[in-house]
Amino acid sequence: MVTPDGPTPATSRGTRMLTPRIPPLPADQWPPALRDLLGASSQDGPGRVNLFGTLAHHPPLAEAWLRLAQVLTHQGTLTMRDRELAILRTSYRLGCDFVRARHEEHARLAGLTGADVAATGSPDLSAHPWHPADLAVLTTADHLAGPRELPESLWRQLADRLRAEQLVELLLVIGQCAMVCTTLNTLGTPPDTPTTNADAAER
Numbered sequence: 001m002v003t004p005d006g007p008t009p010a011t012s013r014g015t016r017m018l019t020p021r022i023p024p025l026p027a028d029q030w031p032p033a034l035r036d037l038l039g040a041s042s043q044d045g046p047g048r049v050n051l052f053g054t055l056a057h058h059p060p061l062a063e064a065w066l067r068l069a070q071v072l073t074h075q076g077t078l079t080m081r082d083r084e085l086a087i088l089r090t091s092y093r094l095g096c097d098f099v100r101a102r103h104e105e106h107a108r109l110a111g112l113t114g115a116d117v118a119a120t121g122s123p124d125l126s127a128h129p130w131h132p133a134d135l136a137v138l139t140t141a142d143h144l145a146g147p148r149e150l151p152e153s154l155w156r157q158l159a160d161r162l163r164a165e166q167l168v169e170l171l172l173v174i175g176q177c178a179m180v181c182t183t184l185n186t187l188g189t190p191p192d193t194p195t196t197n198a199d200a201a202e203r
Contacts, residue, residue, distance in 0.1 A: 017188030019188065020054075020187055020188040020189055020190060021186070021187045021188050022054065022057060022187050023053075024049070024050040024051075024052075024053025024054045024056070024189060024190075025053045025054075025056040025057060026053065027049065027053070029056065030052065030053070030056045030059075031056070031059045033059070033063055034052060034055070034056055034059060034062055034063065034066075037052075037063065037066045037067075037070075038052050040070075048102075048192070049192045050189050050190055050191065050192050051098075051180070051184070051189065052066075054183070054184070054187060054189045065176075068172075068176060069176065072169065072172065072173055072176065076169050076173070077163070077165050077166050077169055078162075078166050078169050078170060078173065079110075080106070080109070080110040080111075081110040081111055081112065081134075082133075082137050082166075082170065083110075083173055084103055084106050084107040084110045084112065085107070085112070085120065085134055085137045085138055085141075086137055086138075086140070086141050086170060086173050086174050086177065087099065087103045087106075087173065087174075087177045088100060088103055088104070088107055088117065088120040088121070089120050089137075089138045089141035089142065089145070090141045090144070090145045090174050090177040090178055090181065091103065091177060091181050092120060092121040093141065093142060093145035093146065094145055094178060094181040094182065094185065095181075095185065096180075096181035096184055096185055097191070098181075098184045098185075098189060098190075098191050099177065099180060099181050099184065100121070101191060104117050107120075115128070116128070116134075120138065125138055125139065125142075132157075133161055136154060136157045136158055136161075137158075137170070139154060140154060140158065140170065140174065141174050144171070144174045144175070144178070145174065145178055158170070
């Protein structure tokens, strides 16, 4: 069901819909394979129910995307720190609070401090004392979430530290994060609440 346009409250990054354009399906309407994937990814923490419920409108696409996300998260070769830096910066650049909020705790588990996490959401990356390796990842996200071009000098900096498979993976992490941010922002998918997570757990 697609909802009509309605008023939107202002946020720091623009506006947020009061009602999603395509509401997430409740867990009891998901296909069994999607419910199984939610259970299998329980180690990724809360905040996935409305995302999965939105993807449940297209089960084959949902299953394919979720398997890609699982590979990038659990079978990838990037360090957790690199991955979370890329996701936090991409979600900031695309104004997706849903994804940023979900990954702030992951980032802390990866060794980022509270100040580090906050600085990934700053327009001026030079205002924080980033390690050059961190700064290269963050700047890559800036380029790929914006003009979609990477300067040769930045590519060489990445290639000096990362293997070929990690370079490919970094680009896909940023790309799939941008895809999710665009989808959630456009549809107005709301963040999960404690009630949302409890209801899904009972299914």
